Amino acid sequence: xxxxRLDSIYTGDLIEVMRSMPDACVDLAFADPPYxxxxxxxxYEDDLRDREYVEWCNGWLEEYIRLLKPNGSLFxxxxxxxxxxHAAFLSTRLxxxxxxxxxxxxxxxGKIFPAHYGILYxxxxxxxxxxxxPPRVYPPDFCFRMKCVANRARWEHVVEPLSDIWWDIxxxxxxxxxxxxxxxxxVKLLERIISIASNxxxxxFDGFAGTGSTLVAAKSLGRRYVGIELDxxxxxxxxxxxxxx
Numbered sequence: 159x160x161x162x163r164l165d166s167i168y169t170g171d172l173i174e175v176m177r178s179m180p181d182a183c184v185d186l187a188f189a190d191p192p193y194x195x196x197x198x199x200x201x202y203e204d205d206l207r208d209r210e211y212v213e214w215c216n217g218w219l220e221e222y223i224r225l226l227k228p229n230g231s232l233f234x235x236x237x238x239x240x241x242x243x244h245a246a247f248l249s250t251r252l253x254x255x256x257x258x259x260x261x262x263x264x265x266x267x268g269k270i271f272p273a274h275y276g277i278l279y280x281x282x283x284x285x286x287x288x289x290x291x292p293p294r295v296y297p298p299d300f301c302f303r304m305k306c307v308a309n310r311a312r313w314e315h316v317v318e319p320l321s322d323i324w325w326d327i328x329x330x331x332x333x334x335x336x337x338x339x340x341x342x343x344x345v346k347l348l349e350r351i352i353s354i355a356s357n358x359x360x361x362x363f364d365g366f367a368g369t370g371s372t373l374v375a376a377k378s379l380g381r382r383y384v385g386i387e388l389d390x391x392x393x394x395x396x397x398x399x400x401x402x403x
Contacts (some may be wrong), residue, residue, distance in 0.1 A: 165360065167373065167385040169393050172365045175386045176221035182226050183250060185288065185360035186382065188351060188372050190235045190343055191215060212243045218365060219244065223251050226282045231355040234278045235343075240284060241276035252280035255287075260347070261325035277324075279355075292320040292354050306328070324350075348375035356381055370396025377403050 161180045170173045183263035192204045194211045206214065222232055232252065234244050245254070258277035281287040294317040300306075327347045347372050352362055364372035367385030369392050376383040377400055387393045 162386060167367055167387055167393050169390055171386060172218050172386050173221060174363055176365060177226060181224055185227055185230050185364040186233045186356040187222050187363045190366050216247050216397045219247055228282055229286045230282045231287055232280045233351050235275055240278050241278055244258060244278055245288050248280050252282060253284045255279045255281055256322050259323045261295055262329045273275050288355055288357055290354055295319060295326050296321055296326050296361045344372045345375050348372045351380055352376055352381060366390050367396055369375050370399050
């Protein structure tokens, strides 16, 4: 693994740092890029023209593909508007396994309430990739009120296989639960992805490390990790959380 600093976060420009990394060095790669919604990131201008944004995404996606091992997996999370472009680009280079719908309502913008994100699941090989049995989940109409939770043991029989609609993991809505970051993902979401598509000791990579949700999940599950983050402030938050595990 010469040339790759495991269990660390690189600080710098995503594409520049990735170009310094060796080929075929990660088992699982995850990307949650800025969504081009003009959010207030510290070091990144989140307001590119549509064509510029797509071209920028294609640039780092090309590097992501290069970093994948022959049996590696890639997950990309974005708005459906951008997932269409990502899928068109990736489908000429990798193998689509699933288009997962993350049912996580957002802000009421536009005429129809936006209620989901896309998670694209691709693999470098058509049939040689890590896939562990996913968890079973409660059905969407299952009661999560306190009185139901207290009696949950008697309802274990109602769990069902995980589908490609993930409704049971919620966005971090309350400020008290968030780091100082405009787009923080719940660790539970990354734990699910990492558990399904990697094994203990595998290398998990996130080029948009932010405040470290992916890296925290990876370390907690016994994986090695590598992250890249442009903003030193976010790197500091992530490293503090990682040190506490």
